[in-house]
Amino acid sequence: MDIPSLTAFLTVAECKSFSQAAEKLHLTQPAVSKRIASLESQLGTQLFDRMGRQINLNEAGRILMPKARQMLDLMKDSRQEISNLKTQVKGTLAIATSHHIGLRRLPDILREYSRRYPDVKLDIRFVDSEVAYEMLSRGEIEFGIVTLSPDNPDRFESRLVWNDPLIFMAARDHPLSSLKKVTTQQLSEYQAILPSSNTFTHRLVRTLFEEEDLSLQTTMSSNYLETIRMLASIGLAWTILPASMLDDDLIALNTQCHTPSRKLGYIIHKERTLSNAANAFLDLLNQESS
Template sequence: MINTHLQVFAMVAEKKSFSRAAEALRLTQPAISQQIHTLEEYYGTKLFERTSKRVELTAAGETLLPYAKQILDLSAKSKGALDDLMGRVTGKLTIGATFTIGEYILPQVLAEYTQRFPEVELNMLIHNTEEIGEMMLDYSIDAGVVEGRLQHRHLTLTPFLDDEVVLFAPPSHPLARSAAVRAEQLEEHAFILREAGSGTRATAEDYLQKIGVEPRKVISIGSTQGIKEAVEAGMGLAILSQWCVRRELQTGSLKRLTVDAFRYSRPLSVLERAGRFQSRAASEFVSLVQHYAYPKA
């Protein structure tokens, strides 16, 4: 079917590589090449420029790509509509989640989801908030779960959980010995933050702004685990969701710092595309996320 060829085409366009597309689709590279060749014969034009290093869309490929995504989305909608009519929850579900949510909160939700709906083929992609928004806009995911703010007329955010954000240090840090610290004591210390574009980075910057602190030095690390290990190694202080550090705080390998009785929380939200048809698999996922009995972090 043409849908299969268009799915291959869209994946090659996304990965910019035949081999990576083959890996993502669990096909052989010759099978990918053959399907692209068949599609190029069907449309009577080249869709990709191939070099030794990468694959780029031609002008014809750039023109086809948004239509291909719409066709694939309509195909999924039609199957979803028939499944809904027959009361089935099946098909593929691709979720986009930010790092904190995808690594520390969603796994327990997904465990329950797979028990309820074992026929759904589940795939979770973990990226930062801005990237999740872009993936929702280009139909790469069915639902998103994010910790940052996004403003776009085609996207809607629905909060489902209040997340407290905490400041922490290694237990050997001088400030870790105090029951509470003053904001001005923090300015002389380095802070380890996530990369720009991350919802966690934006939250940490807002936290610091609200307590009136401008760090003398900021170190960017694109991994939550990397940040925790850097703090444990004594590189500086950090601000993360309580979900990310609850085990380390319990074991004592990290120490929470209380700043002038200041507390900061943010909403975690379900991200959806406004007006987009939602499959039964996606709507059941969104409902579970919103009504799940989350344990205390």
Template sequence: MRPENFSIEGLAAFVAVVDHGSFSAAAEKLHLTQPAVTKRIQTLEQTLGEPLFERQGRQTRPLEAATIVLPQAREILARLADIERSLRDRGEHIGGVLRLATSHHIALHRLPAALSDCRRRYPDIELEFVFLDSEAGIEAVARRQVDLALATLPDQLPDALEAGTLWTDRLTLMLHEALLRDAPDPTADAFTGWLEAQPAILPPAGSATRVRIDRALHRIGLHLEARHESPYLEVIRVLTRAGLGIGVLPRSLGAPGLACPDLPGLDITRSLGWVRHGARHQSRAENAFIALLGETGTGLEG
């Protein structure tokens, strides 16, 4: 195996096949034909002297050699991207492509004004969006698939990543007003037992938001049984408004017909912000966009 035989195009095709799960999806992402992607993978396999994928019908499964090559392939492509960004950033001009991963909630409720300002102030910044759950967005940053993730921040990040808080949500119990008609008085001890007997609609177990919800409920001795789970807070609100159970949602998502009973000692907050890879070049476009987001105002939403 000779290093000079390696092709950047081959490595890019390889990573795209792994990330998108098939040769056809990788071809679409790279704006190539599927035979072109196949040829690049075959050439890379010949250089390595080992097969990288097992193809079974439409399914493509990475082999052991692929799992060994993948981290180094990502690193090579990331370093080349850093070189390109460094060269592009030599002047004072602010522009270029900025790849963003964002949750649907942040995109709907936090970004509209910032995006309008970005378009007006930095017309040469080209924003590319991928909509991912917070955990998946942070993982995309770790893999250097995106430049920046806007996400619910976990308690801990991998050492290579850095983050900043932009907004803070205060969450509360929400349920359809009709459910409260036969409930004990919210100030009575029996109300906690009544709540625990109701189905709950919560974010997925293990997600950053769910961790904060479970921790806060545990502190006051309340256990809610999740009948339904969804990573989309707007879906939880729809199900809650339909009377299907108790939701735990940001106060900003309150709506007519939804009651928000206050329980003594219950305090649920979560931080929303940006996450990026600390080892890669931070472009002027990226820093400008983060500063612009900060101008929308940090602080506690209540």
């Protein structure tokens, strides 16, 4: 059953005339008759009793009439809701981000977003950046705010929002902290604590050591940067963390090797249509990067 046929059916039932219904619908009478015939063929029964020029609903027609009205009303409501999507910012917005970005980069953005769009319910998943890529692939989130992968998959589009410079650091009483200059060789002689080996940050550091054919001593690992900072601050190991995490308990090591920098930003799936709520959030992130 299609909308034009149901509309023709209700109009004929109201007018009790094919010719008047055709005039009201701005159609020819044969066109209206064709739509009614198509509807009757789909249902396998006639809907009107035709007695001369008199046209009345039969039992089947009377059963269909309220349901036809419901279907047309549902279609009208659906069109209106879809039309509202062009202007309204509401609903649930599911996103993923890392704990570090959530703590260090997003509070002001989240506060402003909630102020502007109070009708949006935020569903924020705090996960590792690598997991956010997987969630986006499965359609579980609309976008992720993450450490960007050095080799971004083709199905994703990414945008840089923040450069996140990293610093080698250690506790004040760590042997490396007393050196004026620290070589990669010297770093390799001491225990390090880093995010797990499958993370983008670990891969950046490992590449530095592999370039000099050196190995990393990493018996400890954690994907919570705050935990890594605590363990390093009590002298258990040296580490490399975002510059924003350097505090009085840690000293920045003056290293000879190139200090890498992470790229933080958002990722979206190229084949997904974003909601107004998602686009509004990305607008705030784009303003942050400009």
